[in-house]
Amino acid sequence: MKALHIITGLGIGGAEQQLRLLLKHLPVDCDVVTLTNPGSVADGLVADGVRVTHLGMAGNRDLAALPRLTRLIRTGGYDLVHTHLYRACLYGRLAARMAGVRAVVATEHSLGDSQMEGRRLGAGVRALYLAGERLGRMTVAVSPTVADRLKRWGVPAPRIEVVPNGIDLDRFRFDPGRRLRTRRRLGLPEDAYVIGGIGRLTAGKSFGTLVQALARLPDDHWLLLVGGGPEESVLRRTAHEAGVADRVLFTGERPYVPDGSPGPDLPSLTAAMDVFASPSPEEAFGLAVVEALACGLPVLYASCPAVEDLPAHSAPGARRIRGGPEEFARAIAATRAADPRPRTTPEAALHYGITRSAGRLMDVYAAVTVPSPSPRKVSSS
Structure with missing residues (x-):
């Protein structure tokens, strides 16, 4: 399996460092795209032998980044796309669909009751989030608490899997x-x-x-x-x-x-x-x-x-x-x-060892990469 992880930035933060730790324990060939800010976590990933691409996105409304990301996914021959953090989830899910990749997973790292990544949770943020969510196959919640928040937002329960963060x-x-x-x-x-x-x-x-x-x-x-x-x-x-x-x-x-x-x-x-x-x-x-x-x-x-x-x-x-x-x-x-x-x-x-978390994520990967059954042909006889 070949997977592409797309994340908003790679400065030091919990989601960013969690991604680096996770890639050390996933038995998958993984590349990483950062939309912006290739900081010290990007340097760490490169030191680990991970290929990191900086997309150079200028801001939240830099729509020119979308075709660049789509081409990168299409030419990379990825079996699965995994997105992390709000902006990367929006652009990454859409680009994956445009590139023909249907196995799309997104991890929700930071959804609170009133904010996400410091952004107040208004009606517009929620509507955009739910529109993007429908383009993926599965949303990973880092805790049952986050899973409950996603359900209250309107994400269908069958599309949510809990995979806790892991530590070394x-x-x-x-x-x-x-x-x-x-x-x-x-x-x-x-x-x-x-x-x-x-x-x-x-x-x-x-x-x-x-x-x-x-x-x-x-x-x-x-x-x-x-x-x-x-x-x-x-x-x-x-x-x-x-x-x-x-x-x-x-x-x-x-x-x-x-x-x-x-x-x-x-x-x-x-x-x-x-x-x-x-x-x-x-x-x-x-x-x-x-x-x-x-x-x-x-x-x-x-x-x-x-x-x-x-x-x-x-x-x-x-x-x-x-x-x-x-x-x-x-x-x-x-x-x-x-x-x-x-x-x-x-x-x-x-309970939160990284090996256990990586194993649970591999179960998610296996589930979303199973081809959807084709519609059965109706006999004309």
């Missing part, structure tokens, strides 16, 4: 030596209690809640924010105004880099934390939470379908927080005061 369990397994080295590299005091947050620094992630919570905690508490984005300057200003700027560390974007690359990678930074906090009020899956659980961290979250869709006993170290800075500060203090749990991987994280 071995990479995130806790290593005390890596923790010590990373904390020293970051210049953290030995007695620092480190609150961690991972994700794009956007308004929707609500990392300002953690900055304000830090101001309510003793001076030996530090905040480690892993990620980049347009809200970084706002968060820095918030930290300065709250008097905690000297206890907030910004690492910038950290992809899954090979050993020996400049700066610690994401698993190393996770190991350096003492508690993980995710104040984002609306998530489609909660990948960073699952990665933190895999590292054995206690987790405080506002929204995480990946945890909420499983039995409570599968993630004993995870606790949902309803409220703002004051509630998060109290929860952080209570977590520190409690008897520490051993840094082991709970059942919830084991």
Whole structure:
């Protein structure tokens, strides 16, 4: 089988890094097209041996990109097209149909109750989404919560399959030596209690809640924010105004880099934390939470379908927080005061191993590449 993955961009983000990890575990010959922004994840894919094509799309209404994408699909001889993220799903499904490929799968990574990829979910967005969805064979939801949202939108249940995001369990397994080295590299005091947050620094992630919570905690508490984005300057200003700027560390974007690359990678930074906090009020899956659980961290979250869709006993170290800075500060203090749990991987994280997710996706591929039965001829006799 030969598959083409089409994604809106390849800067660092959850969907982008999930695609790279997935391609390492799919027993399929895969190429990738990025409509725009061939960032560091594109470099990583190329290093992995994946062919990446940048379509050079100028914007959402660059219709000239459609015939270019159609030609690329047609000449590539692909058996299946798999799209990721809103713009790529719209253009990719249509181009695949125009190129004669009927096996079209789209993964819905980011559909929330009120927004998708930071875009408010108005009637126009919904109508365009549903029009594009009808051009595909299957929509993959990254959680049962997202599947329910798709059904409420009007996507027929038989066209939805749940394939959760996956993580590399071995990479995130806790290593005390890596923790010590990373904390020293970051210049953290030995007695620092480190609150961690991972994700794009956007308004929707609500990392300002953690900055304000830090101001309510003793001076030996530090905040480690892993990620980049347009809200970084706002968060820095918030930290300065709250008097905690000297206890907030910004690492910038950290992809899954090979050993020996400049700066610690994401698993190393996770190991350096003492508690993980995710104040984002609306998530489609909660990948960073699952990665933190895999590292054995206690987790405080506002929204995480990946945890909420499983039995409570599968993630004993995870606790949902309803409220703002004051509630998060109290929860952080209570977590520190409690008897520490051993840094082991709970059942919830084991449920989301990348090998399992890749296997479930292959089942979807097998289902959509089965030729539709031809209409039976009616005998004239």
